[in-house]
């Protein structure tokens with residue numbers, strides 16, 4: 001019986017793909033153990049397919065994401081993979097990709113392992129995409145939803161493609177997030193299925209009625225046939241149509257979750273916990289009481305949004321677009337400057353040296369507002385550096401100021417005292433940009449009026465596995 005209690009969780013993040021094998025453990029206080037986990041960089045950034053997207057376009061090559069996924073699976077212990085009895089998938093929300101029904105992938109072999117390879121697919125247009133400017137967004141119909149629509153949201157991107165690249169859209173008849181695509185390919189679904197968590201992240205979805213704003217969208221000429229069917233998170237989307245690595249054919253696969261909700265699921269033990277996730281982006285999250293319903297009018301100026309969680313409950317979320325990606329940009333800039341100066345240095349070396357330097361530099365007067373990508377509620381506010389004095393120019397000063405700026409920016413979106421008013425007593429830190437950065441941890445601890453503890457390194461993958469373990473297989477005897 002114990003042989004059937006392992007679930008696989010996958011998280012398709014913006015920077016890396018993670019996978020975790022989780023087993024029920026009645027003896028453990030958490031009720032589960034992580035048997036093995038793995039993360040691989042996706043390195044999937046690529047030029048936009050439509051030239052009209054300009055430099056604001058942010059796209060990823062789906063083939064590289066799937067390659068990283070397969071590298072993760074290949075690194076997991078085979079004797080555990082063959083025990084997997086459920087697969088949970090989560091990933092970067094808001095983004096959209098397209099494929100041709102029946103031609104989205106081809107099953108083949110990588111060595112001895114059965115794998116699927118993307119075929120008739122588009123790039124993934126990610127949540128970081130900035131092609132929908134304020135003027136374009138203002139031209140879109142008003143959604144009948146409590147969530148407003150921002151650039152990088154699936155429906156906004158589809159509207160943009162409809163206007164700027166209608167021929168491109170005609171080449172495909174199915175769409176979803178990258179994680180919806182993976183679920184559809186694993187199960188051989190003819191129509192993609194989406195959880196309300198991801199549907200809400202596309203815009204034009206009403207979480208109360210659990211339906212797309214079909215009338216509004218149709219009236220605006222939107223290709224509504226591209227909208228996936230929607231089901232509750234925690235439901236099974238289908239079963240694997242082929243053996244995948246050592247995972248048997250016929251294994252249940254859950255409908256894909258948002259990485260935000262999957263991270264929270266992995267570590268929020270009590271309603272009085274808040275979760276601070278720092279990966280490519282940053283989210284500060286608190287759970288709302290079970291009867292809570294958000295106001296039905298979208299407010300584009302609000303820095304806190306209410307995202308659907310499980311069982312019709314909501315999470316209050318301050319989702320900043322500027323997190324680990326800002327540190328990554330800084331590292332990339334330094335590496336590029338060094339190259340321009342004729343010196344070669346590895347990015348990983350720069351990360352460890354700058355974190356070390358900032359750890360020695362306990363304080364700084366240098367102030368960095370790190371909003372390089374703007375924020376959804378303030379799209380035109382870019383980054384700035386102030387209080388520059390000649391004594392604060394070292395790598396340590398700049399790195400500390402960057403880390404502090406990321407945390408302060410979040411505080412400006414959701415003042416930490418507000419969390420106290422909601423009854424929060426503890427903050428759980430998650431995400432690898434946080435777990436790998438001692439200085440960011442120090443700045444978090446310094447800014448929050450609560451104790452901060454830390455979850456797993458591959459949180460969303462563990463959360464996705466746990467949802468399958470606890471919500472789907474809980475009827476089973478282990």
Ligand SMILES: Nc1ncnc2c1ncn2[C@@H]1O[C@H](COP(=O)(O)OP(=O)(O)O)[C@@H](O)[C@H]1O
Pocket residue numbers: 012013014015016017278279280281323324325326327328347348351352431432433436437
């Ligand atoms: N060697 C490193 N040391 C510390 N932080 C790193 C290192 N490499 C990457 N990072 C940080 O991790 C972030 C990506 O985290 P990750 O969890 O992989 O993101 P995602 O879940 O969005 O794919 C980067 O944006 C960067 O800030």
Ligand SMILES: O=C(CO)[C@@H](O)[C@H](O)[C@H](O)[C@H](O)COP(=O)(O)O
Pocket residue numbers: 012013014015091092093094127258259260279280281282283317319
């Ligand atoms: O933007 C929001 C919510 O609005 C984020 O919470 C959401 O999780 C998105 O998926 C992220 O922006 C991408 O996640 P990650 O790759 O940074 O982990």
